[in-house]
Structures are given as C-alpha cells and as structure tokens.
Amino acid sequence: MPPTFDTFAHDLRYDDLPQDLLWVLRRSFLDTMGVAAVASTTDMANRARRAARLMFGATEAGTARILMDGTPLSPAGAAMAGAFTIDAVDAHDTTSPCKGHAGAAVFPALMAMAEVTGPMTGADFAAHLAVGYEVSCRAGLAQHATCPDYHTSGAWTAVGVATAAARMLGADPETIRHAAGISEYHGPRSQMMRCIDHPTNLRDGVGWGAPSGIVAAYLAREGFTGAPALTCEEAPDFWADLGTHWRTVKDTSYKAYPCCRWAHPSIDAVKHLMAEHGLTHTDIASIDIRTFHNATRLAGHRPATPDEFAYGIAFPVATMAVRGQIGVPDLAPETLQDPDILRVSDSIRLIDDAHFTKISQGKRWAQVTIHTTDGHSFEDQPRTPKGDNDLPLSDAEISEKFHLFTDPVLGRDRADEIEGLSTRFDSLSADDFARLIDVCLTAPT
Structure with a gap:
C-alpha cells in the first residue's frame, strides 16, 4: 500500500530522494532565483511589497525576509510578497499537466x-521542498480532474x-492532514481564464x-481542524504511486521566455523560420499563427501593461522577431511602444484550430507561417514548446537564462554565487545554506 500523503510528508527524508528528483530541484532553485531577480524590479513586485509591509509585520512566529528585498515580515507576509514577485515575470518553472506553476x-x-x-542543512531543505512540489503537483492533477473550472x-x-x-x-501526520484541509478550503479557487481574458496583477494566484x-500550517499547529483535503484524500487515482513515482520529475519543465507558455511554440517557430531563411x-x-482555442484568447496585439505582455501571444512573438530575444531590456515598459514590434504584432493573425485544440491536452501546439514583403511564404512544422520534457532545456540553457535575467539586476559576482550554491544546495552545510538564503533574500545593491 502506498503511504497516505500525510505520512509521506511526515516521514520523507533526504536519503529517500532519487537523483533525478534532486536534479530537478536544483534546476528549479537556480531558475526560480533568476526569475525572482528580474521580477524584483517590476511595478507589480513593488506593489506587493508595499502591501505586505502594511499588513504583515513581524509576529510571534518570528521574522522572514522578502525575497530579493530583505524587509523582515511575518512568514506569511514574506511568502505573499515573494510569490507575487516571482509571478510578476512569467518565466518560472511549470507543470503542463497541471497547467500551472509549483515553484512560484x-x-x-x-x-x-x-x-x-531555525538552522537547517541543504539536505533538510531538499526534503521539505520535495514534499511541497510533490503534493502540489498531485493536488493540482486531482483538482483539474474534479473541478469544472480551470x-x-x-x-x-x-x-x-x-x-x-x-x-x-514539526507537525504529526494528523496535524498535516488538517493543514492541507484548511489550505484547500481557504485557498484561492481563482479562475485562470479570467486573468487570460482580463490580464491584471492577480496573475496565477500564487x-x-x-x-x-x-497560515493553514500555523492554524493546524494551534489545533484548528480542517481535514480532509478532498484533492488529497478523495481522489485516490492521483496518489496511488506516491513515494515510488515522482510527478515532480515527470511533469516539471522550464520556460525559455518570460511570457505565457501558450505563446512559446509560436515564438520558437518564428525564431526558427527567421534563422533558417x-x-x-x-x-x-x-504572420499566421494556428493554435489551440485558449491561446487565441491571450491578450491583444497592443498590450498596455506588462500583465498584458505576459498573457499575450502576438506581441511576444513580434518581440522575438524584432529583437531576437526576450530578456531584461525587452521587459521594460518602453518596449510596449516600440514601433517595429507594434508593426509586426499588428500583422499577426491568430487562427483558432480545432485539431490543435483537441490535441493540446498536457501539450501546447502551434504552427506558424511567415509571409514576406517580396511575396514568399515560409511555413514551419507544427510544434510544442522547447523546454517541455520531450524537448528539455539543458543545464547550460538554464544557466544562460539565469544570467540573462540576473546579471543586469544583481551583478555578475552575486549571480555567480547564487548559481554556485543553488545548483548544489542539497549538499550544503547549515552555514552554507544560510548563506544561500541570505544572498537570495537581500535586496539588489
């Protein structure tokens, strides 16, 4: 019999973690910190930090610092500001079967x-992180299978x-059960397509x-009840191989570009066609883009805000066509007024393709044709995004993306230190792991 999720969470130890899982967690640590660095410069992150300072000051629980900012708040406040910060740039790790993001x-x-x-080694943190990822991924699968809304x-x-x-x-399994139940009951059952149709700072709800x-964990520790979490206890098909197979390994993938994954196959296609010809x-x-229905609902051709850029398809594709990358300079507000990008974006036609809609279950399909000013047409093959597990980003590509986002914000020396520590975080002593936390939480200078 597989363990229940609560005993799994309670009993898991570092020595139980397979090497392929540790590889994913190391890659996600580096990738997420790179996104956090560039995202810390955004207006959305500034708004979240200001609100967190107003509402979530230090408490009896102790103080935790905001990611890439350093302000000491309650753990809930630091988590809120940090999650909104990461979500401010849509480039964090993803799980396509859950249509979302765990690491953020x-x-x-x-x-x-x-x-x-208190002090902990990197191995200690790795076991906690593995629980957070694995339970998130399986709860997400169960929720998408049992709820009518996305x-x-x-x-x-x-x-x-x-x-x-x-x-x-230090909770026992029963307390863990109640924490999960409280969080499921009180968590944000927010509809994703609302933010696709009307992009705002709400983003992906993290x-x-x-x-x-x-908050649920602290409530449960104080005796508050809330079990069961239906996604954990009443959807057994999604938990049957818990502890023997890792959804975190199977489902985690990485983004090459800082925008909605639904736009990525089209960006890849335009980049490929322009280089090839x-x-x-x-x-x-x-440019004609044939893609699945929900992707055609991404924001319009002339985004007015970074939120509309993030949940767009035409404008990010045009940005790649004009600039050949989507990096830190390309996330600046001035990019939204670039006349060359706007011209290409206005020329893009989105075509709702029924076949791509049918097959885009756990995948994201698109096919691009570029029509040129001299009357030629260049058609790319249908494709799914680079970065998915069947076409993964290499460690070198993850590193390149990290430095593209981080170096202009933190400087190369600090970026190198984060990379050197995060890519082996699970082997760090308590002192070295504390240094990694410190270098990730301190504000850019």
Missing part, C-alpha cells in the same frame, strides 16, 4: 519558513505549501496561495 509558490513560502524554523496555481500550491510548512513546524498555505523583421509582411 513553494520556493518563497518554504524559504520564509526556513528563516523562522483554477490558478494558487489553488493547488496552497495545499502543497501547507503540507510542507506543517512538516517544517500570491495568495503561498501565504494561505503558511535569413529573415529580418523588415522582411515580414504578416
């Missing part, structure tokens, strides 16, 4: 908990955060999912 909530929440639960990542990461946070507080999980953006007369 799990990392800021558990790093905040690490600040208030909910944001905050809805199911709240359960994973609560489970891992209760473990970090800004409320992360603190919801932490020696095209520049001045050669482009128009």
Whole structure:
C-alpha cells in the first residue's frame, strides 16, 4: 500500500530522494532565483511589497525576509510578497499537466519558513521542498480532474505549501492532514481564464496561495481542524504511486521566455523560420499563427501593461522577431511602444484550430507561417514548446537564462554565487545554506 500523503510528508527524508528528483530541484532553485531577480524590479513586485509591509509585520512566529528585498515580515507576509514577485515575470518553472506553476509558490513560502524554523542543512531543505512540489503537483492533477473550472496555481500550491510548512513546524501526520484541509478550503479557487481574458496583477494566484498555505500550517499547529483535503484524500487515482513515482520529475519543465507558455511554440517557430531563411523583421509582411482555442484568447496585439505582455501571444512573438530575444531590456515598459514590434504584432493573425485544440491536452501546439514583403511564404512544422520534457532545456540553457535575467539586476559576482550554491544546495552545510538564503533574500545593491 502506498503511504497516505500525510505520512509521506511526515516521514520523507533526504536519503529517500532519487537523483533525478534532486536534479530537478536544483534546476528549479537556480531558475526560480533568476526569475525572482528580474521580477524584483517590476511595478507589480513593488506593489506587493508595499502591501505586505502594511499588513504583515513581524509576529510571534518570528521574522522572514522578502525575497530579493530583505524587509523582515511575518512568514506569511514574506511568502505573499515573494510569490507575487516571482509571478510578476512569467518565466518560472511549470507543470503542463497541471497547467500551472509549483515553484512560484513553494520556493518563497518554504524559504520564509526556513528563516523562522531555525538552522537547517541543504539536505533538510531538499526534503521539505520535495514534499511541497510533490503534493502540489498531485493536488493540482486531482483538482483539474474534479473541478469544472480551470483554477490558478494558487489553488493547488496552497495545499502543497501547507503540507510542507506543517512538516517544517514539526507537525504529526494528523496535524498535516488538517493543514492541507484548511489550505484547500481557504485557498484561492481563482479562475485562470479570467486573468487570460482580463490580464491584471492577480496573475496565477500564487500570491495568495503561498501565504494561505503558511497560515493553514500555523492554524493546524494551534489545533484548528480542517481535514480532509478532498484533492488529497478523495481522489485516490492521483496518489496511488506516491513515494515510488515522482510527478515532480515527470511533469516539471522550464520556460525559455518570460511570457505565457501558450505563446512559446509560436515564438520558437518564428525564431526558427527567421534563422533558417535569413529573415529580418523588415522582411515580414504578416504572420499566421494556428493554435489551440485558449491561446487565441491571450491578450491583444497592443498590450498596455506588462500583465498584458505576459498573457499575450502576438506581441511576444513580434518581440522575438524584432529583437531576437526576450530578456531584461525587452521587459521594460518602453518596449510596449516600440514601433517595429507594434508593426509586426499588428500583422499577426491568430487562427483558432480545432485539431490543435483537441490535441493540446498536457501539450501546447502551434504552427506558424511567415509571409514576406517580396511575396514568399515560409511555413514551419507544427510544434510544442522547447523546454517541455520531450524537448528539455539543458543545464547550460538554464544557466544562460539565469544570467540573462540576473546579471543586469544583481551583478555578475552575486549571480555567480547564487548559481554556485543553488545548483548544489542539497549538499550544503547549515552555514552554507544560510548563506544561500541570505544572498537570495537581500535586496539588489
């Protein structure tokens, strides 16, 4: 018999973690910190930090610092501000079967908990992190299979955060059960397509999912009841191989670009066609993108805000066509007024393709045709995004993305230190792991 999720969370030890899981967690640590660095410069992150300072001051639980900022708050406050920060740039790790993101909530929440639960080694943190990821992924699968609406990542990461946070507080299995139940009941059952149709700072819900999980863990510790979590206890098919197979390994993938994954196959296709045929953006007369239905609902051709950029398809594709990358300079507000990008974006036609809609279950399909000013047409093959597990980013590509995002914000020396520590975090002593936490939480200078 497989363990129940609560005994799994309580009993898991570092020596139980397979090497392929540790490889994923190391990659996610590096990738998430890179996104946090660039995202810390955004207006959305500033708003979240200001609100957290107003509402979530230090408490009897102790103080935890905001990611890439350093302000000491309660653990729930630091988790909220940190999760909103990471979510401000849509480039964090993803799980396509759950149609969302685990690390954007799990990392800021558990790093905040690490600040208030005392010294720990990197191996200790790895076991907590594994619980947070695995429970989040399985709760997400169960929720998507049993709920009629497409909910944001905050809805199911709240359960994973609560489970891992209760473990970090030394809870027994029954208390962990109640923490998961409280977080599922109180977590943000937010509808993702609302933010696709009307992009705002709400993004993927992790800004409320992360603190919801932490508050649930503390409530359960104080005797508050809330079990069962239906996604954990009444959807047995999604938990039958718990402890023997890791959804975190199977489902975690990485983004090459800082925008909605649904736009990525089209960005890849335009990049490929332009390189293959020696095209520049001045050669482009128009672009046709055939893709699945929900992708055609991404924001319009002329985004007015970074939120609309993040949940867009035409404008990010045009940005790649004009600039050949989507990095830190390309996330600046001035990019939204770039006349060359706007011209290409306006030329893009989105075509709702029924076949791609049918096959885009756990995958994201698109096919691009570029029409040139001299009358030629170049058609790419249908494709899914680079970065998915069948076409993964290499360690070198993860590193390149990290430095593209981090170096302009933190400087190369600090970026190198984060990379050197995070890519072997599970082998760090308590002192060295504390140094990694410190270098990730301190504000850019």
